[in-house]
Amino acid sequence: MKYDNLAIKIAVEVNKVGGSSFYVGGYVRDDILGIPNKDIDIEIHNIEPNVLENILKQFGNIEKRTVGNNFGIYNINRFNLDISLPRKEMAIGKGHKDFDIIVDPYLSLKESAKRRDFTTNALMKNILTGEIIDYYGGLDDLKKGIIRHIDDNTFAEDPLRVLRACQFAARFDFDIATETIELCKNMDISTLPKERVAGELTKALIKGNKPSIFFNSLYEMKQTEWFKEVFDLKDVKQDTVYHPEGDVYEHTMSVIDEASTLFPTGIDNPDRYLPFMLSALCHDFGKLNTTKINNKGRICAINHEKTGIPLANDFLDRIYNNKGFTRYVDNMIEFHMKAHSCFNNKAKIKSTNLLFDKLLYPTDFIHLAYADSIGHNIQKLDNKQFNMFLGKAMRENEFLINRYFNYKDRKSQPHITANNLIELGLKPSPLYKEILNKSWNLHLKGVNKENVLKQVADTLNGQDKRVLLDLINQKELLESNEINDLEILL
Numbered sequence: 001m002k003y004d005n006l007a008i009k010i011a012v013e014v015n016k017v018g019g020s021s022f023y024v025g026g027y028v029r030d031d032i033l034g035i036p037n038k039d040i041d042i043e044i045h046n047i048e049p050n051v052l053e054n055i056l057k058q059f060g061n062i063e064k065r066t067v068g069n070n071f072g073i074y075n076i077n078r079f080n081l082d083i084s085l086p087r088k089e090m091a092i093g094k095g096h097k098d099f100d101i102i103v104d105p106y107l108s109l110k111e112s113a114k115r116r117d118f119t120t121n122a123l124m125k126n127i128l129t130g131e132i133i134d135y136y137g138g139l140d141d142l143k144k145g146i147i148r149h150i151d152d153n154t155f156a157e158d159p160l161r162v163l164r165a166c167q168f169a170a171r172f173d174f175d176i177a178t179e180t181i182e183l184c185k186n187m188d189i190s191t192l193p194k195e196r197v198a199g200e201l202t203k204a205l206i207k208g209n210k211p212s213i214f215f216n217s218l219y220e221m222k223q224t225e226w227f228k229e230v231f232d233l234k235d236v237k238q239d240t241v242y243h244p245e246g247d248v249y250e251h252t253m254s255v256i257d258e259a260s261t262l263f264p265t266g267i268d269n270p271d272r273y274l275p276f277m278l279s280a281l282c283h284d285f286g287k288l289n290t291t292k293i294n295n296k297g298r299i300c301a302i303n304h305e306k307t308g309i310p311l312a313n314d315f316l317d318r319i320y321n322n323k324g325f326t327r328y329v330d331n332m333i334e335f336h337m338k339a340h341s342c343f344n345n346k347a348k349i350k351s352t353n354l355l356f357d358k359l360l361y362p363t364d365f366i367h368l369a370y371a372d373s374i375g376h377n378i379q380k381l382d383n384k385q386f387n388m389f390l391g392k393a394m395r396e397n398e399f400l401i402n403r404y405f406n407y408k409d410r411k412s413q414p415h416i417t418a419n420n421l422i423e424l425g426l427k428p429s430p431l432y433k434e435i436l437n438k439s440w441n442l443h444l445k446g447v448n449k450e451n452v453l454k455q456v457a458d459t460l461n462g463q464d465k466r467v468l469l470d471l472i473n474q475k476e477l478l479e480s481n482e483i484n485d486l487e488i489l490l
Contacts, residue, residue, distance in 0.1 A: 006059060006079060007042060011127035013055045019047035022109075022133070023125040025116065032123070032132075032142060033172070042083045042127070046106055049085060056083065086112040110135045117161045118168065119148045141177075148177035155180075159189045163200035166217040170208035176217055184221040197226050198319050205277040211260050212253035229315045230281065232288050239299045244385060245377035248287045255375030256280045259368065266367040275325045276364050279332035280371055282312035286333075305337050331360045332368055339369035342403075343396040350445035352403040353410055357444055362407070366400045373397075407444075415443040416452050424453075431464055 011021035022043050023031070030037035044052055056062045056074055065073040074083045086107035113122040119138040125131070132139065136150050147169050149155040162184045169176050189197075204214035215230055224231040233249040243251055259280035267276050286308025287301040294300050309330050316326050338355050341347070356362045373393035381389070416439035418432060426432075438456045447455060457468040 006076075007040070007081065007127050010042070010055065010059065010083070013058065014044055014047060014052070015128060017047055017051055017055075019052075020045045021127040023127060024113075024123075025121055028123040028125045028132070029120050029138070029142065031125070032139070038080055040081050042081060043112065043124070044083060044085055044105075045109065045112070048105060049103070052083075052085065088115065109133060114150055115154060117149060117155060117158070117164060119150055120168075122150055145172070145174045146177050147172075147174050147180065149180045149183060152183060156183060156187055159187050159192055160196050160200070162187050162189050162221065162223055163192075163197065163218075166214045166221075167200045167204045167208075169217050170204040170211050170214035173209040173213065176220075181217070181221055184223065187223075189223055190225060192226075194319055194321075201227075201319065202274055205256070205260070205281070206263075206273045208260055211256045211277070215253065226319070227315075229285050229288075229311050233284065236287055236291050237299055238287075238291075238301075243376070245375075245380050248284050248291075250377055250380075251375055252281065252284055254377050255283070255371050258375050259371040262367045262371065267364055272328070272361065272364060275328035276332075276368065278316065278320075278325060279329045279336075279364075279368055282308065282315060282329055283333050283336050283368065283372065284308065285311040285315070305333055305335070308333050328360060331358075332365060335359060335365065336368060336372060339365065339400060340373070340396065343399045349403065349406050349410075352400075353407045353444040353446075354441065356404060356407040357440075362404055366397065366404065369400060370397045410444060410446070413443070414449050415440065416449060420453075426468070434460075435468070 007021070007023070014021045022045070023040065024043045025041045027037050027040050053062065053064075053074070056076055059076050060079070061077045063075045063077065065075070075081065076083075085103050085105050088102045088104055088107065088111070109124065113124060113133075113135050116122040119136040119141045121138070122134075122136050123138040124133040126133065137148070141148050147165050149161070149165070155161055165176055165180055165184060168174065201214070205211050208214060215227065218224060218227065219231060219234075230252070231249070233252055234247060236248040238246070238248060238251065245251055245254055256277060259277055262276075263273055267273055284301075284304065286304030286306065288311065289307050290301040290304040291299065292301075312329055312333055313326055316322070316329060320326075335355065335358060342352050342355060356365075359365045370393055373396055374389060376386075376389055416436065418436065421432060421435065422428075426435075435453075435456055438459055439452045442452045442455055443449070453468065457465050460468060
C-alpha cells in the first residue's frame with residue numbers, strides 16, 4: 001500500500017519513545033485474504049496522547065476525533081490513515097450509541113482486541129516486525145471461512161453487529177458460526193437508525209461476493225423486520241417451467257447474485273451500482289399481490305411490475321429515503337418485463353426504440369434483464385436446464401444490445417426541432433410540446449423528417465390541425481440537426 005511507508009515512519013518514532021504500533025481491524029483481515037483495502041487503521045499502544053500528537057505533527061497537520069470524553073482517533077491531512085489509541089467500551093443502554101468509551105493507552109493487546117466484533121476483525125499486525133497477533137482464532141476462522149463473534153456479552157451490546165455478521169458473510173462468502181447465529185436470534189435490531197441499516201445493506205449489495213447470503217443469514221437468525229418486503233416473497237409460487245429454482249424469494253436471491261457480477265463491465269458509473277442492485281432486489285415485489293392460477297391452471301403474475309412499484313417505494317423510503325434511488329428503481333421495475341416480451345415476440349425496431357426512449361439508463365436495463373433471465377439457482381438445475389436458460393439469456397442479451405445500437409443510431413438522424421416549427425411560422429405556444437413529443441415518437445418509429453409533421457397534423461384537432469397543415473403546405477421543411485432546449489421536454 002502507498003501509505004505503508006508513512007505507517008512505518010510513524011511506528012519507528014513511536015518505538016523510540018517505548019510505544020508499539022499495529023495495523024488492526026479489516027485492513028489486516030483483507031491483507032491476509034489478498035483483498036485491496038484503502039481504509040487503514042493503526043492502533044498505538046503504551047504512549048500518552050500528547051506524545052502521540054507530537055509525533056504525528058512531524059508528518060503533517062492532524063485532525064482529532066473525539067472518542068468518549070477524549071481525543072482517541074487521529075488523522076493526518078492528505079493521508080488515508082486512522083490512528084487511534086486503545087479504548088474500552090461499556091454499554092450504558094440498549095441503543096446502538098449507548099456506550100461509555102474510555103481511552104486507555106496502556107490497555108493490553110488482548111483486551112483491546114476483545115472489544116472488536118468478530119475473530120477475523122480482531123487480528124493485529126505489528127507494523128515494524130510484520131508479526132500477526134491472534135488472540136481469538138481469527139486466522140483459523142479465515143482459513144475455514146467462518147464469521148464468529150468473540151465474546152457473548154460485548155457482542156450483544158451492539159445490535160448493529162447482527163447486520164454486520166450477515167454483511168461480512170455476504171462479502172466473503174463465509175459461513176456464520178452456529179453460536180453466533182443463535183446469539184443474534186435474541187438481539188433486538190428494531191432500534192437501529194435506518195442510516196446504519198442502509199450502510200450494512202449497501203455493503204452487502206455492492207461489495208458482496210454473494211449478496212443473497214446477507215438475506216439468507218438474516219432469515220436464519222429470524223431477523224426479518226427491516227426487510228419485510230423481501231422475506232414476504234418466500235412461498236410465493238412461480239411457474240416451474242420458467243422458474244424451476246423455486247419461489248419468488250429464491251429467484252430474487254439468484255438475480256441479485258448474478259447482478260453483482262455485472263459491475264466490472266456492465267454498469268459504467270459506480271454511482272449507479274447501488275440503485276442497480278436495489279432494482280434487482282425489488283424487481284418482483286409485485287408478485288406478492290398478483291400471483292394467481294389462470295384458467296389454464298398455470299401460475300401467473302400479470303402486471304406485477306406495476307403493482308410492485310409502491311411496495312418498492314415503501315421499502316426504499318424506509319431505509320434510504322433517496323429520491324434519486326427511487327426514481328431509478330421505479331423506472332427499472334416498470335419496464336423490466338418489456339425486455340423479455342420484446343425478445344420473445346420478436347418486436348419490431350420501432351417498438352424497441354420507443355422502449356429505450358422511456359428508460360433512464362438503457363444499458364443498466366439490459367444488464368438487469370440478463371440477470372433476471374439467468375437468475376436461477378444453479379444447484380437446483382440439471383445441465384440441460386442450465387444450458388437452456390443460459391442460451392436464452394445470451395440470445396436475449398444480444399438482441400437487446402443490437403436494438404440499443406439501432407436506437408442510438410436513430411436518435412442521431414435528422415429530426416423535427418423547435419427551430420423547424422419557428423421556421424414554418426408557428427408561434428410559440430403549449431402546442432409546441434405536443435407537436436415535438438409526437439414528432440419524436442414518429443421519428444423513433446422510422447418516419448422520415450419530411451413526413452413527420454403531416455402525420456402529427458392528422459393527430460391534432462380543429463384549429464390546431466388546420467393551422468399546422470396550412471403552414472406545411474406553404475413552406476418546405478428545412479433539413480436541420482440543430483437541437484433546441486425545448487427538446488428536453490420529450
